[in-house]
Amino acid sequence: MTKAEKILYSIPTIIALFYLGLFFLPNEYTKWLFHPHDKYLLQVFGIFFICILQTYFLIRKLWSFQHINKSKKREWTWILILYSTIASLIFIWIKVDEIENLNTSNER
Numbered sequence: 001m002t003k004a005e006k007i008l009y010s011i012p013t014i015i016a017l018f019y020l021g022l023f024f025l026p027n028e029y030t031k032w033l034f035h036p037h038d039k040y041l042l043q044v045f046g047i048f049f050i051c052i053l054q055t056y057f058l059i060r061k062l063w064s065f066q067h068i069n070k071s072k073k074r075e076w077t078w079i080l081i082l083y084s085t086i087a088s089l090i091f092i093w094i095k096v097d098e099i100e101n102l103n104t105s106n107e108r
Helices: 003-024 025-033 039-062 072-084 083-107
Strands: none
Touching: 003 039, 003 083, 039 072, 039 083, 072 083
């Protein structure tokens, strides 16, 4: 996976973490963002939707690797589903490189 793809796959998680971090700011700073309830629900739905899409694409990427046993794939699938916010960043920036190196070494 190229660095550009990693950055692209990381965007939904970064947006979700930024949005979560806004809850810890004083109300004066976040009033413009959360004022009407309809806008708040639309933003939450949008962030939830892009995070679900990100998880879907990461699971497809995980299952596209050929030289990994299925138990490891199942384990990472459940980790990505249950802990998607943090696990997706760990998977994108650390595990994909390990799996690709393992995949290329097994092909030789």
